[in-house]
Amino acid sequence: MKVLVAVKRVLDYNVKARVKADKSGIELANVKMSMNPFDEIAVEEALRIKEAGNAEEVIAVSIGPSQSQETIRTALAMGADRGILIETEEELQPLVIAKLLKHVVEKESPGLVIVGKQAIDDDSNQTGQMLSAMTGWAQATFASKVEFEGDALKVTREVDSGLESIKVAMPAVITTDLRLNEPRYAKLPNIMKAKKKPLETIPVADTGVTTTTGLSVVEVNEPEQRQAGVIVSDVSELVDKLKNEAKVI
Numbered sequence: 001m002k003v004l005v006a007v008k009r010v011l012d013y014n015v016k017a018r019v020k021a022d023k024s025g026i027e028l029a030n031v032k033m034s035m036n037p038f039d040e041i042a043v044e045e046a047l048r049i050k051e052a053g054n055a056e057e058v059i060a061v062s063i064g065p066s067q068s069q070e071t072i073r074t075a076l077a078m079g080a081d082r083g084i085l086i087e088t089e090e091e092l093q094p095l096v097i098a099k100l101l102k103h104v105v106e107k108e109s110p111g112l113v114i115v116g117k118q119a120i121d122d123d124s125n126q127t128g129q130m131l132s133a134m135t136g137w138a139q140a141t142f143a144s145k146v147e148f149e150g151d152a153l154k155v156t157r158e159v160d161s162g163l164e165s166i167k168v169a170m171p172a173v174i175t176t177d178l179r180l181n182e183p184r185y186a187k188l189p190n191i192m193k194a195k196k197k198p199l200e201t202i203p204v205a206d207t208g209v210t211t212t213t214g215l216s217v218v219e220v221n222e223p224e225q226r227q228a229g230v231i232v233s234d235v236s237e238l239v240d241k242l243k244n245e246a247k248v249i
């Protein structure tokens, strides 16, 4: 069985996002970019599935500009076997990403697709669900544990009321939650080896997928600035401020 893992190149989670002067989006020039953290968890899970003997090949897929090759190389350095880049300079909506992933699914016929529960740049939490709907495959979202049970998977999901266990037939789409695993660091020799692993680039135009959707970003704004806090000397000063300044009591 092949496992397909989607890896998105996003603004590194340690970098403070700055809005472009024309409010069209976030400034991405000359800032550190990394693999979406939930996708690192997806790669780790795919590798563990392969190491347990439940898969033969792990394929990392990214959709984005040529620099997304670096993100794929990171997945290869962690241990993925090969990569596929669908190259585009356009910023694409989750619906289009799901259609492009479906294109790769049809080409590769994996038994399992693992994606992050959300990309930390758009916070959409849509791609996995849309891919599941388009392929007609079962979906197990917000996975915090994945176990093989014959031809099926037992997946523990993090839901508001606690943990829910579901059984899904394969092929299936899984979306990863934070507590699924702790991703490994790529070791230096593996970073070197990753440079020689196969990475196929497909121009988005060759996929036949239309990249336009009915959704466009109107404007992006910085969050409102918070006022600096003050340290009060005692409880009576705190009560006084809450009464007379904040007027909340």
Ligand code: AMP
Pocket: 006, 007, 008, 009, 036, 038, 039, 042, 061, 062, 063, 064, 094, 097, 114, 115, 116, 117, 118, 119, 120, 122, 123, 124, 125, 126, 127, 128
């Ligand atoms: P989203 O629905 O945008 O929050 O993204 C959910 C997941 O879909 C991400 O964690 C990735 O695994 C995958 N994904 C979204 N966009 C891309 C992309 N451009 N390239 C590869 N994977 C993506």
